[in-house]
Amino acid sequence: MMDHEHAFELLPAYIDQELSLSEALAFERHLAGCEECQRVYEQHRQVSAQLKQADLRVDAPAELLKRIEAALPLPRPRPLWQRLGERVGGWFGGGGSGGVPGWAPVGAMVLSAVALTWSAGLYLSVPSSETRLTQELVDSHIRSLQFDHLSDVISTDKHTVKPWFDGKLDYAPPVVDLVQQGYPLIGGRLDYLDGRSVAVMVYRYKLHPINLYVWPGKDASATPPRIVERQGYHLAHWTTAGMNYWAITDAGEAELNGFVTDLLAHPAS
Structure with missing residues (x-):
């Protein structure tokens, strides 16, 4: 049987539905016969429900927003594929009509190869x-x-x-x-x-x-x-x-x- 100490440890995870099936069943069996645990569970449940209410949300002051924006990191560099595309366009540009480089298809092929390699890397990194x-x-x-x-x-x-x-x-x-x-x-x-x-x-x-x-x-x-x-x-x-x-x-x-x-x-x- 589950004791009080173990039940108190599992209570937050039970409320957040993070327990395994067997753990949840054991907790519920203990809860059904323990008035003290029932009282504590109800208190936690009410607090959790209150924290999800919309009226607890407030708009941040404008001064706080400015301070947060100032603390944010500088914009990240453009992706490698984008910079590579511009470099390829610079190498082969200038020969096409209407402002389109004559070697644009080659540049598109290079970008496609880069994107395919990047996608394959992501696929291989996903566990089986x-x-x-x-x-x-x-x-x-x-x-x-x-x-x-x-x-x-x-x-x-x-x-x-x-x-x-x-x-x-x-x-x-x-x-x-x-x-x-x-x-x-x-x-x-x-x-x-x-x-x-x-x-x-x-x-x-x-x-x-x-x-x-x-x-x-x-x-x-x-x-x-x-x-x-x-x-x-x-x-x-x-x-x-x-x-x-x-x-x-x-x-x-x-x-x-x-x-x-x-x-x-x-x-x-």
């Missing part, structure tokens, strides 16, 4: 969807450790964990018992990844928690496990039986590989 998802998983794993919120349902029994997800998701996540293999199940929770709610089964290897994220894949094709390292954590990703699987832990690569191998070899419930 898998890179963004990997970072989401690392952030989710870290949050679950920082807020001591590994599990919404705490149980070593898969027949308790699996039914807990009923009605909370639009799919039934497979749950596997690996206690005999040295990876005991300790619970499960809801999280939000890749734009949807997902199931998380929580296992443990010695003192190392392992978060196993599971949600339906876009197709039924299977891909073998692949392990990567990000920010000191090891992540494994694979697909099978139409489901996406991601596992993350601070244990070593060999330990994570053993977990994945045992999981794939064990029949799911």
Whole structure:
């Protein structure tokens, strides 16, 4: 159960709708049974609503506007492509009719090449969807450790964990018992990844928690496990039986590989 101190820490983020799905659900469960937290929440909510009212806006004095304008930086230099275009026009200008340089098409081609190169650079600098998802998983794993919120349902029994997800998701996540293999199940929770709610089964290897994220894949094709390292954590990703699987832990690569191998070899419930 969430205590007062934890609830107070999460309250501003809850009002601003910045919590994950599992954090918001835990906060709401605490709020429903705590009069003190309800009173503080209502006070914060009223203050937030008042700050958004239009009558709180005032026009800045003219003297203040002058001081702000004076403090603003000087105009930025013109973009490189614009200065390059003028330079090209100077090199090839003067030969066309009507004041249009005879080499204007060449200048336009150079500008187009510059713009294309600049656009390609922007495209290549945007992280891929898998890179963004990997970072989401690392952030989710870290949050679950920082807020001591590994599990919404705490149980070593898969027949308790699996039914807990009923009605909370639009799919039934497979749950596997690996206690005999040295990876005991300790619970499960809801999280939000890749734009949807997902199931998380929580296992443990010695003192190392392992978060196993599971949600339906876009197709039924299977891909073998692949392990990567990000920010000191090891992540494994694979697909099978139409489901996406991601596992993350601070244990070593060999330990994570053993977990994945045992999981794939064990029949799911």
